[in-house]
Amino acid sequence: MALGEIRHIGVIGAGQMGNGIAHVAAQCGLNVTMVDVNPASLEKALATVAKNMDRQVQKGTMSADDAKAAQARITTSTSMDALAQADLVVEAATENEVVKKKIFAELDGILKPEGIMASNTSSISITRLAAVTKRPERFIGLHFMNPVPMMALVEIIRGLATSQETYERVAEVAQKMGKTIATSEDVPGFIVNRLLLPMLNEACYALQDGVADVKSIDTAMKLGAGHPMGPLTLADFIGLDTCVAIMRVLHQELGDSKYRPCPLLVKFVDAGWLGKKAGRGFYDYSSAEPKPYR
Numbered sequence: 001m002a003l004g005e006i007r008h009i010g011v012i013g014a015g016q017m018g019n020g021i022a023h024v025a026a027q028c029g030l031n032v033t034m035v036d037v038n039p040a041s042l043e044k045a046l047a048t049v050a051k052n053m054d055r056q057v058q059k060g061t062m063s064a065d066d067a068k069a070a071q072a073r074i075t076t077s078t079s080m081d082a083l084a085q086a087d088l089v090v091e092a093a094t095e096n097e098v099v100k101k102k103i104f105a106e107l108d109g110i111l112k113p114e115g116i117m118a119s120n121t122s123s124i125s126i127t128r129l130a131a132v133t134k135r136p137e138r139f140i141g142l143h144f145m146n147p148v149p150m151m152a153l154v155e156i157i158r159g160l161a162t163s164q165e166t167y168e169r170v171a172e173v174a175q176k177m178g179k180t181i182a183t184s185e186d187v188p189g190f191i192v193n194r195l196l197l198p199m200l201n202e203a204c205y206a207l208q209d210g211v212a213d214v215k216s217i218d219t220a221m222k223l224g225a226g227h228p229m230g231p232l233t234l235a236d237f238i239g240l241d242t243c244v245a246i247m248r249v250l251h252q253e254l255g256d257s258k259y260r261p262c263p264l265l266v267k268f269v270d271a272g273w274l275g276k277k278a279g280r281g282f283y284d285y286s287s288a289e290p291k292p293y294r
């Protein structure tokens, strides 16, 4: 089946990543349909795209007319039926294999046969997600970094059955969105999270073991290792639920105890302290200056 140029992109999940993917896709001229089960997430996503594009206009990196035109290219829906005619659908829903498999199985019956499916998963097997569809050759991993409009990288992951044509169409559109590609094998965590998440998890162990307080751990890695953000701030930014989900995938699938999620990190998630998106994680974000937990 010949695959055409990607002009219309669907995004499932309008959270932190979904709004960023919609932003860069609309900015490069694609039509975007964003779908979420939660109407409040869709409203918040549109407001975030508008706010972030306004910032680009203030900085002079985008014209006001282009920002307006880009926002007009984004439509939203709570039903996946709105994705039927998309050329590519990128799923960016919660990092949970059961949720993602359900989405792809349903989408398979809705999306036009030549439509490509992609997952923005941070760690889950692309081959396993593809296997719930009847189009594993048109299924791929497309892993953007957070925040999507700012971060230059996208990882592309071929599942066992992904066709070369699917890879080429998706690589083309990723480049059109201004991203640089790193191609990873379909292994837990791919490249970035295989290396990054164990470091963030270790920072949680350092806090749990009383090595230092939150602020000292972050300052040490910022100034001592040249990281732009301390590891606990970064974990809050990613979402602590997403961090635990990725560590569980690394732990279960690589079978090495060095990947076990830190109990303190799990406790934060159990408390609903999911990081910046929840207003509280290793820092409390209720005031202008985030306050460290300990």
Ligand SMILES: NC(=O)c1ccc[n+]([C@@H]2O[C@H](COP(=O)([O-])OP(=O)(O)OC[C@H]3O[C@@H](n4cnc5c(N)ncnc54)[C@H](O)[C@@H]3O)[C@@H](O)[C@H]2O)c1
Pocket: 012, 013, 014, 015, 016, 017, 018, 035, 036, 037, 038, 041, 091, 092, 093, 094, 095, 096, 099, 103, 120, 121, 122, 123, 143, 144, 145, 146, 237, 238, 239, 242, 277
């Ligand atoms: N946060 C990061 O730094 C980051 C970076 C790269 C990739 N990712 C991956 O991107 C995905 C999304 O992460 P996020 O940080 O945006 O999460 P998030 O919690 O901000 O948003 C998830 C969204 O998915 C929606 N959702 C849940 N179930 C759904 C369903 N069945 N159908 C439609 N929408 C549904 C929720 O309502 C929510 O709006 C995850 O797979 C995550 O691993 C996250």
